[in-house]
Amino acid sequence: MHPILEALLLSAGYNSALVAIGAGLLGAAAGAVGTFLFLRKRSLVSDAISHATLPGIGLAFILMVALGGDGRNLLGLMAGSAVTAWLGLTLVEWASRRTRLAEDAAIGAVLSVFFGFGIVLLTVIQGMSAGKQAGLQGYLLGSTAGMLLQDAVVIAVGGLLAAAVVVLLRRPMTLVSFDPEFAAAAGYDVRRIDLAMLGLVMAVTVVGLKLVGLVLIVALLIIPPVTARFWTNRSDVAVLLSAAFGAVSGYVGSSISASAPDLPTGPIIVLSCFALFAVSLLFAPDRGVVASLVRHRRFQLKVHRRQGLLALAHGEPIYDRLTLSVLKRGGYLRPDGVPTDLGRDQAAHAYWDERRWEVARRIHQAEALAGRYDGLTPMEAVFTADEIAAIDRQLGPVSPAGRT
């Protein structure tokens, strides 16, 4: 069997299977939590959190060694990283609330300073006798090579727990990210739910450290939600989609990575996320780039055709090159710029429409109507046939086909 296929079918060894399942669960949890962050426009807070884990890892290692234990204990390192991640998060909130710093500057400051201090600790550890083989560098970019069974279990269980908490809290979190004021009015404690959300971000980060590494873990929290955004406008659907994209990337990425020696897990998972993103960005049916470019172009041509016809109706000269080419291609103008019969007819029609609108605004003074007179909305979309007939009676005997 091909090694990738083997890994995907969970038959490449017990450890890799466990890691793949764990990565899938972690991806799902990260995708879901990330969606809440994304809806709150705070995606990059996760970047501060993840970089702030590094000093915690270093301190936990030093502490565990000082207490006579094995510095590499994954649970211990995770606990340490959670403490400094929380501290970093608190500092971001404090600085952007209490000082004139904007949140992005606070994030940048915390992530760089904590990371820098973490590197200082790593170099200290390298100088310690117990630190020679610490392998803490693995936490920067993740490494599953030679992973212990117990570590794989920790990741799988951690991923499962995070996913379970997301399922439990999905309703309040959706509400708070979608409309915090409404959530507050409905009796939810917005501040607490926000904290729970950031707590989950932290949990996902900490569990994912060993697997994806702290530089890249944010990708799992950012890319799937952005990808989901291209496929839906509904926040609950976005959460599900994003979780699915995260799960697929985590599972497939770690499987591919397990199939060959020099395919690092973190980058492969991130690139799997990115592949899904790129496809969605380009080809999603409504919000994708191709679809919106086509739509925008159509709209632009529609505007120019309408404006051109109105100019013909008023006998005004047309200078805009695009308008001219739209009219010529539509058969409304001859190549020498003289209107064709069709052009005159359509111009008269557009003009007639304008006059109908003027009357309509006079007799129907509904509030909603004022904004509908945007030059492109057809009469029939707003008024019934009877109402249009009434408008036409006001306009008098000139028929729509009449020349102007």
Place this chain on the structure above:
Amino acid sequence: MGADFVQLSLTPILIGVLAAVACAIPGNFLILRRQALIGDAISHVVLPGIVLAFLVTGSLGTWPVLAGAAGAAVVAALMIEAIKRLGRIEPGAAMGVTFTSLFALGVLILEQSDTSTVHLDVEHALYGNLESLIWLDATGWESLIDPTALTLMPPELIRMAAVTLLVGALAAVFWRPLKISTFDEGFATAVGIPTRGLGFALVIVSALAAVAAFDAVGSIIVIAMFVCPPAAARMMTDSLERQVGWSIVFAALSAFLGYVIAGYGLTWFGIRAAVSGAGMIATVSGVILALACLFGPHRSRIGAPSAS
């Protein structure tokens, strides 16, 4: 401080100071434009740029590295704009998507290719190797006036000095339009300042500073210096001119103190370990920022009082 200071510490400190200043100057405008994390994004994408440059040219010489890194920074800036505009995604998320993917690509290519013959690895990219930029041919302070020894200074120093000067000169020349368009983009456009081009140019100059600094000192200093000294300076004054001045002072101070503490400080505490100079510089800049946040005379937001 004698001969071995000049030999071992003078050039790393100078390079650190120059790199810090080169990043802090554009950083002032980035934080006022709510683009503080552009520095973060740029410093991440430098890695794939360098790796690709190495694969293409087979060398880690100055020019391939600079070109590759600068190219990657431009690609990243364009990609962020494209995702923002075409995908209608908010800037933070667009940045997050871009820099993580490009960084992942860089790591992957690095692992896949044979770079064992050269010094190119992720750790080096992250925290550089300031300590290795020593001036072996110096025999003491008098070497500063010895033409032969001067020509044998680490080339990073000359390069960094040139880039810092260039960044400073550009900031001085384009000061007025930069200030106007940062404060009031609509007015700037109305008086004929090409605001979009200027915004892009700011990102490119930041990238230039980042790339040059990165080459010498790694990406931690780069990220920290884009944000911390300008942010601390923001707490010290309400004038943009003075803010930039303060940020230069803070950047230089961080680099100097950081390097000295990393190199000598720990021995005062009896710890015999050489710690990362880059990491310590970032840490010191964080301490300065924390102090400014707590005690800076202009630390709190004044904000616009409501009408009347």
Place this chain on the structure above:
Amino acid sequence: MTPDGSAAKVVEEDPGLPLAVRGMTVAYGEKPVVFSVDARFPAQSMTAIIGPNGAGKSTLLKATLGVVPSLSGSVSVYGQPIAKARHRIAYVPQRASVDWDFPARVVDVVAMGLYRELGLLGMVSRKQRATLMHCLERVNMADFAGRQIGQLSGGQQQRVFLARALAQNADLYLLDEPFAGVDAATERAIIDVLKGLKAERRTIVSVHHDLSTVTDYFDRVLLLNIRKIAEGPTATTFTAANLQATYGGRLAATQINDLGLAHAGA
């Protein structure tokens, strides 16, 4: 589109006409915000652009200046394309469009009005400094020259913006809601300055919200709701019928009655 943001090809216009807009269309997404608006603003006139919220008033102003891109349309300023006539225009954006926590003093902001005179490296001369102070005096803000802009009240900020426009020493003044959220004293001060400008033979175009002051302040109006509804002298154009057509049901008949306009319309 041209880099300037306007899809414009310039139409020959009378060099004596301060501002002419033709076929201006702006859309956000696929929804026109301003559709095919033609407007002419004659010399020494003081025009209010009026319409309900979301009618595209500010957008029309911004698209005219190229601050937002337009789908189609052309602009001429004193018979020239706008790129060649920017030195003759002063612009006062909405006060809320900037972050007032920016590190600058009042005089720094007013000095931005000298940008076209100073260019990249020119230093502010003694004479120019006197001009800046004079501009601040005209809006009664001379005592605040050294004040940090974040410490000003809303009305004071608006006056600083006006002083900056005065420093531009332009012939055509475009203002975006200069009276929004300001105190009565500021409103008085601003209108005095604007009337003074008009007396100096300059032309003023302002987005305006308060219908009750239109007849007092402005001699021309442009009624806008995505489309241009009407434009012309206030006396003949600011009528109940036109207002009703512009605002639809949003403006109750009683409100129009309060304005004391002839109900018959023009």
